[in-house]
Amino acid sequence: MRRFWIVICSVLLLSCGGGDKITGPDWSLLPSKPDDTQTPDDSGDQNGEDNQEKPAIVEQIIAPTTEVAAADSDIAGLRYEPGISINIATKNFATRLSEIAAAGFKYIEITIKHSYGLKDKSDSQVAAILREKQQQVDAAGLTVWSIHLPFEDATWTNIAGKESVRVQSVDNIMRVLRLCAANFPTCKNYVLHASKGVLSPRSESVLQARKSLEYMLPEAKRLGVRICIENLVGSLCPTIEEMSDTITGFEDAWVTFDIGHANCVGVNVIDFLKWIGPGLGTVHIHDTAFGSRVDDHRDIGDGDIDKYFGWENVYYTMLKDCRYRGVFLFELSGSNANSVMSSYKMIVEKYKTKYE
Numbered sequence: 001m002r003r004f005w006i007v008i009c010s011v012l013l014l015s016c017g018g019g020d021k022i023t024g025p026d027w028s029l030l031p032s033k034p035d036d037t038q039t040p041d042d043s044g045d046q047n048g049e050d051n052q053e054k055p056a057i058v059e060q061i062i063a064p065t066t067e068v069a070a071a072d073s074d075i076a077g078l079r080y081e082p083g084i085s086i087n088i089a090t091k092n093f094a095t096r097l098s099e100i101a102a103a104g105f106k107y108i109e110i111t112i113k114h115s116y117g118l119k120d121k122s123d124s125q126v127a128a129i130l131r132e133k134q135q136q137v138d139a140a141g142l143t144v145w146s147i148h149l150p151f152e153d154a155t156w157t158n159i160a161g162k163e164s165v166r167v168q169s170v171d172n173i174m175r176v177l178r179l180c181a182a183n184f185p186t187c188k189n190y191v192l193h194a195s196k197g198v199l200s201p202r203s204e205s206v207l208q209a210r211k212s213l214e215y216m217l218p219e220a221k222r223l224g225v226r227i228c229i230e231n232l233v234g235s236l237c238p239t240i241e242e243m244s245d246t247i248t249g250f251e252d253a254w255v256t257f258d259i260g261h262a263n264c265v266g267v268n269v270i271d272f273l274k275w276i277g278p279g280l281g282t283v284h285i286h287d288t289a290f291g292s293r294v295d296d297h298r299d300i301g302d303g304d305i306d307k308y309f310g311w312e313n314v315y316y317t318m319l320k321d322c323r324y325r326g327v328f329l330f331e332l333s334g335s336n337a338n339s340v341m342s343s344y345k346m347i348v349e350k351y352k353t354k355y356e
Helices: 002-020 093-102 123-139 163-183 202-223 240-247 259-265 269-279 311-320 337-355
Strands: 081-087 107-111 143-148 189-192 226-230 253-258 280-284 327-330
Touching (some): 081 093, 081 143, 081 337, 093 123, 093 337, 123 143, 123 163, 143 327, 163 189, 163 202, 189 280, 202 226, 226 240, 259 280, 269 280
Parallel strands (some): 081 107, 107 143, 226 253, 253 280
C-alpha cells in the first residue's frame, strides 16, 4: 500500500509540471535565472570511460555552406570559420575590412542601413554603391556570408496597424534584397529584423508577419537566397513559442539565432538552439546580461552567457543538434577584430576541453 501511494504522488507531481510553458515574455518582470549546472550531455563522461587513451583529433575547418549536415554526421575535429559584422555606413569601410582580414577572418556580414541614403537613391545608384563595396570586400580577400536587411523602418510586422505601411515596408526591404542579390552574388543569407514593438495582442503582430512572409519568402527563393528571421528583444519572436507561431508552415523560412538577444530576454539559449535544429540559417554571437532585456552587444566575457550556458555548449549544440555548417558570426562590428578573434579561439578551446 505504501508503494501504491508513492507512485500516485509521483504521477501527480509530474502532471503538474507542464504549466510553466512560456507563451511570451512578461516585460514587467525579470525572469528567474537558469540552472547553470545543466548542460548538454552532462549525464555522460565527455572525456571517455575507463581512462582509455583517445585517438588524436584531426581538426578540420568547415567550408561554410548553407547545406545542413546529415543527422549522423561525425563532428570530431570540426571547427567553424569565424566571421564578423560590419556596417555599410562604417567610415573607412575598406580600412576596416583590411583590419578584419589581418585578424584572420575570412567571412563578414554587412549590415545595410536605409539611413546610409540608399532609400532616396535610384536602383542604378544603389547598385553602383553595392558593387563598390563588393570590390572592396574582394580586395581585402573576404567573402560576404550574410547581409542584414534594413531595420530602421522594418514595419513588415505592421506595428502601426496600417496595411499601407506594411506593404511599403515589404517593398522597401525586398528592393534592397533584390539589389544585394544582384551585386553580392556569393551571399545567400539575408537577416530579417522586425521593428521595435508589437501590436496588442501580440498574436496580431504574428499574423501581420505571416502575411508579409507569404510574399517575401517565395520571392527570396526565386532569387536563390534565404531569408533568416531573427529572434529579437522588445519586438517579435523573443521566445521559441512566438518564433514557432511566426514561421511554422513556411518551408523556406530559416532562423537567424541571436544568442545575445535570447540571453537578455531570459530564454534558455541551449533549448532555443535545439528547437531550431536544422532550421538554423545563420547566427549572431555577442554577450549580454541574462534577463536584463538590454541589447548592448557586449564583447565575449563581458556578459554572463558563459556563466549560465557555456560557450562550449553553444558550439557543441550548433554542430551536433543544429547540424549547422555555416559561419560562427560575431555581431560586434565596433569591436577590435583581433580581440574578437581571440574570443573565438577561447570558445574553441573550451569546446575542445569538454567535448574532445
